[in-house]
Amino acid sequence: MVEPYKLFYWPSIQGRGEFVRLALEEAGADYVDVARREGGVDLLMAALDVEEYPAFAPPFLKAGELVIGQVANILLYLGEQHGLAPRTDPGRLWVHQLQLTIADLVTEAHDTHHPIASALYYEDQKPEALRRSADFVESRIPKFMAYFARLLSNPEPRDYLTGDKVTYADLSLFQVIEGLRYAFPNAMKKIEQEHPVLASLRDRVAARPNIAAYLASERRIPFNQEGIFRRYPELDQ
């Protein structure tokens, strides 16, 4: 019998862990979301302190004896194990490249409400957050979304970023679109009008049976004001 994966991540937010959850769900993999069980946060904290492969921060995944940290790295592994990415170059590297670009966007999205320090409250860095968000909304979201829209439509429309087969990068792009819609509904409305392929990709991923079941379940934590994507209306002007 194969041991279930163990995902170690904060229990009350989607956060970076959500990119891993989506891949595990799409794969139909057997996994335990460790910190969401009773006493699980203590297990998470203890596991951060392993001797051999300590993660700098959650999320990390235990796969049998393997301990894998960093979202894109976990997805690289899960992609190989579950057919969520091509097995050979160049497809394997291309999907990973897209994931790393999405990771950059995720960091920027986080920094809109925490441009000074993660350790400070939003309220203690609000003037800076207003400035950073203005640039994010005016320049950065449009640039990233135009890039992904181009991949989805050039040279011809395609179902997923790399063709007709879903990869972990598509699941992550779905999550980013959902997150940006939550955090920046005004900005996203405008941008999505320009790039209708983004909503198509989002809908296509959301309709995949395993993803649809997940999104309808209690395993999907709702967006909230503690995660990466937060709704502060003043930042979405």
Added chain:
Amino acid sequence: MVEPYKLFYWPSIQGRGEFVRLALEEAGADYVDVARREGGVDLLMAALDVEEYPAFAPPFLKAGELVIGQVANILLYLGEQHGLAPRTDPGRLWVHQLQLTIADLVTEAHDTHHPIASALYYEDQKPEALRRSADFVESRIPKFMAYFARLLSNPEPRDYLTGDKVTYADLSLFQVIEGLRYAFPNAMKKIEQEHPVLASLRDRVAARPNIAAYLASERRIPFNQEGIFRRYPELDQ
């Protein structure tokens, strides 16, 4: 005859391209730093616009027919090709995880002088830069450096992050230590006193024959005020 690699990156800075340059140099690989040749920046801009695998931003590497973007992804590939990482799990994933953690630190280092927008000048975001840098110096550098120092010394001292063999993550950590010394000499002096293994790693990498030759050559662009690591004394208090 094997075609030389082509590295596409800005010609006047170390920047993110430097992590790739160091790996190519350590490997003794034949490569062209495209944009540093006459007319090269035009080639760089044109190459950004390729149909099939367009990069979101430089650097990217052409390896025969392959086009690979995102530093960590390029290093994943070069690590496999040139023995700069273990070929099998868990070593392969562990080195990549370390690289991605270094990439996070690099982004934070960049944002110390550009906490609001990359498109603005430093002078236009200086109050924010002062605040962000204070947190970076007090909390973030120490946290990252303690993490890497722990890996270099626990459970027992080792030559490189993963043991006695150099990997691309060691080359990147070398570069980060150099960059932080340049940008935050006061902060680094204090931190390095606490963690002497960091200087040992730095010196060990710098003394590797191919790296030493590279550092002494004109191929190594000096640190300057356009790159990721910049010396603004006011940010290093």
